[in-house]
Each structure stands twice: as structure tokens, then as C-alpha cells.
Amino acid sequence: MSEARLMQGNEACAEGAVAAGVRFFGGYPITPSTEIAEYMAVNLPKVGGTFIQMEDEIAGIGVVLGASLAGKKALTATSGPGFSLKQELIGYAAIAEIPVVIVNVQRMGPSTGQPTSPAQADIMQARWGTHGDHPMIALSPWTVRESFDVAIKAVNYAERFRTPVIILLDEVVGHMRERVELPQAHEIEIYPRRVPDKTKAQGYKPYTPMEDLVPNPADFGTGYRIHCTGLVHDETGFPSGSPSITEQTIERLHEKIARVQEEITHYDEFFMDDAEIAVVAFGGTARTAYAAVEAARSAGRKVGMIRIMTIWPFADSVMRNLAKRVKGILVPEMNYGQYVYEVERAAAGQAKVVSLPKYNSEVFTPDEIGQAIEELAAEVAE
């Protein structure tokens, strides 16, 4: 571990990405994500990397896809308005299987909304923002230290599964500073860029899936011929109109993530041993929820907490099992109610699921969540 220091969530996220091997950043500055671009502008050149501020948000992710195709681990960072603009190219990365990480430091929307105020209202956009069937990996850290760790995970998952990965920070965690001790380089596991296992003479095709269903297309400029497209394509990378190839492609894109779902579902349990009700929370809200749950426990209330890091793919089995263990589930989130509907679906009537939305541009107070815990406890006791 390094020496303890005060660090901002955005800064830790950027530092984690560089530690994971990111050597290219393209983007367009937007509050509350700008510190990530600033960090990259200062630090990427020091490690032989490249920072480019582009003319807009779309170009910002465009160059990141290009850099990734050319062999660089690449990342862009934005907030709501920019995240909306980047959606088409996120879909392109999904079907062309380009490893790329998109950080969305969520702020109050829709549109320009409240630029400096926190929100967690891009949960569904992260999942379904780009059109068409596609899997998605989205991770949401709740501490500054975890912003570093999540960045490493995101880069590794993007590379390993050749898929876009979204880091869903929120303004609370992105902008707060707290004490951190970061791991040293030798303590960090890095997934290397995948390379072709065959030469052209041996029958290399860029999009032939390996055993893990992920292809190993060559990086541009490494002597291989490669065709990259947003159209449905066969193993050669060239477009195909075949219904069976189309079906196989959509199935494989989903299955390469579905088969590792358990491995990439990260969450914490707190005070769950004899809990009768549970709070499910993520990001900055989870910190307040923890304070509320801890206080309710001290008052003798049998309440526990599940803190979710992996927002997508949804933690189906975790929530299904939770609903069997407790009578009531409270879902506080800084939006009008989004994640709660997934929890409700997984709970399938086994427990009462209650939404606690907040959308006035301010963070929850521990008392607000504490009061909702009391109300739910009274309700399920009847």
C-alpha cells in the first residue's frame, strides 16, 4: 500500500485506469467529470500515453474506439448530456467488440439539468441507452478507494470480454475527497490485450470466437487485414445478411457475459445475519444508507444492507435470494425510481419492495433513510 493521502473520487478513477494500462484518453470536458480529463492530460504523457480534447462528446468516444482498435487501452469520461451523445458509438463498440471504458459521473438531468448537483438517474440509460439487444457491464463505486479499484476492473473486463464497460460514478463519490491508501503496481492484476492465436496462413479470421466466446481480432497495424463494422458480420469481419449468423451473433454477445455473470457480480452484505428488512443501495447513496442502517441497528432494529457495485448485469440471484431471507426491501436511489423495479422483478412477490426516490438535487440524509426503514419495519410487522 502507498502512503495515506487525501484524494478525489474522479482522480482515483483516472489513476486506477492508468494503473490498469489505459494509455489513451479522448473526451470533452463536462462537469462533474472534468477532473478525470484533467488528470489524464497531466499524467498520460508521463507514461507515454496520449490525451486528446476533441471538438465534442461524439468525437471524444470516436477517437477512443479508434485508439482501442489500434491497440491502446482507452477510456473516455463524461456526464449525462455527453453520455446521451455517446450512445450510438457504445453500440458500435458492443457489436464490433471493441474494448472501451466509458465513465459517466452522473449529475441531475434530464438535459443540462443541474450541472453541479448529484444524481443516480442514468441507471437505465447505462443498460439500454444504445439501441438494439446487447449485454452491458456497469460498475458503481461507493468510496474513493473503490473508484480506483473499479477503474481497474472496468478496463480488465473491457479487454477480457472485448465489450464496452461503463463506470457509473455519481457526483457525490466523484467530487468528494477522502483518505485513501492505494495498492502498489505489483499488487494490481492486469488483463492484457488479446492477440490472435493464429497467423493468416493458419486460417486466422478476426471474429472467430475463442473458447470463452470472445474473438481475438488483431490490432490495426500489426500486419493483419481487418475489417471493422457496425453491421452484423461473420467471422471474417465482413457484413453478412444471414439470419443464422445474425442470431448467433446476438446470442454470442449476450452469452459471453452471461456465462461470467456470477464472477462479475460484486456486492457487499452488512448486518444481514438476522435481518428482517434490507436496504439495497449503490454509489454515494450507499454511504448514507450504511449510516442509517448502523444507527437503526444500534436502536435494536433488525435491518441489514446489500451494497451493489455491479449495477449491470443485474444481480438477479442475489436479489432473488435476498427476497427469500427478509420481509421487506428498501431501495433508496437519487432518481425518480429506476433500480427498484429490477429489484421488484427479481423479488417476485417474495418480499415487499419499497422505493425511496430522491430527485431534488440534494443527497439523502441518514435520517430520511432511517425514517423509511422505520416505516417499512412497521409495515412488514403487521
Add this chain to the structure above:
Amino acid sequence: MKEIRLSGSGGQGLITAGIILAEAAIMEGKQAIQSQSYGPEARGGSSKAEVLIDDKFIYHPKVVNPQIFLAMTQQAMDKYSHDLTPDSIVIVDEDLVPRPHGSQHMIKVPITRLSVEHLGRDLFANIIALGLLVKVTGAVSFETIQKAVAKRVPPATVAKNMEALRIGYESVQ
């Protein structure tokens, strides 16, 4: 847990002061969180910084019970004082906050005037305020805050900032 709120207008350096205070607490082996809130303006407008200091990990990252409230403008005094309690200690720049309120525990110091009179510019008001905060809260030692300030400010300004800290620290009993 120590819960401290610093408020004023954008450009007065209060977010920097909050960061330095949190860094000083970490130097003493404590846990600390600093956060801020401000409008979309690049300059001007009200801003606040909050600092939490404790011996154990701090979950909720915002001030719930403001023990110490510093206001460097009347607008910030009015905007960020809604949750003060009778036990809160209110510290104001007496020239810039003509109508302090929210608590009987009031400390009035001409913070910005002290900066201009002793150091020639209003630039050091935030560090004078920091010295004052350290004296009132005892959150960190005077030696630690000196180290934390020296680490943050441009090398050529260290001597003046040390003087600013001392002025703030000695401005109250």
C-alpha cells in the same frame, strides 16, 4: 466526529482551505472527508466546503450537525445556515457578514481586513480563516496545519501563508 462547514463566495479560497484541513487530519492519522457544493458559475456565486474528521471510517459524506460554521459573505451566511443548532459555533468575517445569525455562539473577526492590513492583499483571508478554525476546533495541531499549508501553497508564498495562519490562530482566545 468533527463536522465543519466553510462558506463564502467562489474565489475566496474556502474549498482550498477545506482541502488543507482534511489533509492535515490525514497527516495525524485520522479519517477525513472534504466535499464542496457550488453553482455552475466559474467565479462568484456562493460556495461551501465541508470537512468531516473522525478516528474511524466516515460513511455519510456530508455535514449533518454543523458544529462549526464559517461564513465569509452575508449571502453564504444566509444560504448555508439552515441547519445550525443552538450548539453550533458561528465564525464570521465581521466586515463582510453584517448580520450573522443561527446561534448564540458567535465569533466575529475582521478576517479579510487582517489579510489586507498585515499581508498587503485579501488573498490570504482563507488561510487566516484556517488558522482561526484550527484554534476554535482543535481538529489538528498548529504544527500539523503549518505543514499541510506549506505542502499545498506555491513555494514563494510559504512565509506569508505561515504568517496568515499565525494571525488567524492568534485572532481569538
